[in-house]
Amino acid sequence: MYRWKIHRFYLKRLSRQYSQVALQNEYSETPEYPPIMDNSLQARKSRKRESLFEKIKKLDTVEEKQIALNMPRYYGWQCVMLHEDTIPYNAMPMIKCYTRSHFIPVENLPNAYADTAVAAGEISKEVKTYIEDAIVMETDGLERDFILSNEKPINVVKEDTIARSIVKQVNRIISNHLGEKVPHLLSAQVDYDPRHEAFWFVGGVDIPTSVFKWRKKYSWYKNRLDENVDRPVQYLGSPFVALRSRLPLKPLIPYSEAENPDFKVPKFSFGPQNVGYFSRFRYGTNIPGFWPGDYDEFGFLSYHGRGHILARNNYGPDDNIEALHCQAMKSSFGWLLAQSNYQGFTTYNDLTYPLITQTVITNGQLWSFYAYQLNTVVMHNENMDLNPKHNICFGTKPLKLYETIEDGKVKGLNEEVLKMLIQFYLNTPEEREHDLKPYLGKEDQVVADIVDDNKRCWLEDTYKHLVSNRPRHFLPPETYLWEKIYKIQHNTRFHEARRRPFELDINPFQRRLNEHLPPYIPKVLRPYPRSKKKFETTYYPDV
């Protein structure tokens, strides 16, 4: 203590350039020590990660948060691609784990829909004839040109095309009929073939064998050869029709039930390529069918096709039904996650309230109904095991709306099925009492709110360019095969200058998004009289 005081005394004498009043409360009664921190490698790493999550949480606008998620990778993340209509054999355990969803098979809609059962029954009787006419017209009454492509077989295209037009008609009929009675449908937005994309991180997945072999070479990996790394996951989907409303739907079950251990989802730690899902380099995008700033930002109902079932190898009827459940969980989770991102939550900052959506999967004749409650979106790294919350999905089997079409008439229309669909429409969104956007700024919530012209335009351009996922102007550097053979594996060209990235110990895929030269300002365009600023300002979020 004594030596320290003397030291400080001299330090002050030497360093103080100006007079200042000595601090009065420099000493406290009891000594105040800084918190003792765990200095193990794991703890330091986790503190670093935590600070990143905090930084993303503190960003003001939705777009900046989305750019921040992509900041660590100049060439994009290597994402596990969950396409809506690609469902390999036995994908259910993996999809359940990746979307953290507990699936509850039901015969009828869950209890939250009990109030509207009677009203829906009456309405279904009223609209029945119109719907029958629409089905006949769209199935048999029209001559269609189908757009053929190599990507999808003809029977898939046919089924999806017919289902798309039936769904449009059914939605039109029910919305028009109910528009006067239920006001929330009058103001609802209808999207046709919208773009639904969602991006999140999944932890607890085994590392590939190549990484394991690579780690074996280094002594510092000795005790953590098996350590998991986060897998970026990207969902891509496009429903036929999606309805959005200004207010969120009511929770299906209380939010506190989310932590119920009965809903625990078994962990799936095998790599996704074992199941049949593969990865691609791309930027993570969260798009719920509209751009940030739209007023109707809560999903209400979405209709999806089931043509892909025809293109699957014949895995049996049970697996086909499971595939539909998988599709429902993927698309519901994906849409809700994208919506939650527009509310300011990300895969790093968890939801503070539940979000609900309703999903219908149909081919015009077979209809399956799903109600999904999103409780949590955090599942990166150790949160995969520690996060107590789970999402819940109620779903029915595919139900037949009608038996056959004979002589231009629909035979055996099942009113129960129609009733369920109408119950979805009668589910009224409600005002929530809590703050819906706790992690967004008070004044600037989207980029359009920013007053500074340069910053607003720059962020808007950058965000739109990022989510367009166009390739970079220059291709990513490649290690050619001859280099791998004659330079990396066998050192046969030791006389040559070392200039390639792998010779300089640079991994191009670790490059950050902002590691590039900003656009040059030509001298004539620089501000008068004299400006030394050669490059334009960039506004990348500081994370």
Add this chain to the structure above:
Amino acid sequence: MSTRWYPLYQRGNPQLRVFLPNFWMKLIRPTPKQLKNIVHFQCSMEMTKCDIKNYLEKIYNIPVIDVRTKITMGKFKKEVGKGYVIKDDDRKIAFVTLPKNMSFEFPDIFEKVKDQDDENMKSLEEAKKSFKSFINRNKDRKDVPSWFTI
């Protein structure tokens, strides 16, 4: 299917010739973290997914759900004593998915061999030890032949 040419007619017997396909599949040890209903095979380069499926179903009565294949590049290595780089052949690997209620575990073929190896190593160690003691005993008299020792 065989890649061999049907030979020209020649007098004499046997006239009836059987052409075996040059299709073969070799069960290989899977990567350590793997779903239980997936089996890895190395197979001949000419086999397609359909061939693999038929091969397993028709000959061995194995129910096959799905087949995925990939071609892996052979290793590059230096020819010993020559200095130039040579390459092993590429291999076709097939990942065969069985029904989800089935599981396959790669058999431990060399279980007994391992015990034998241990025994061999033990005797080798003993031999080494006795040789070392022999050297130690005679380290002061290097010129004396070994049979001279008592």
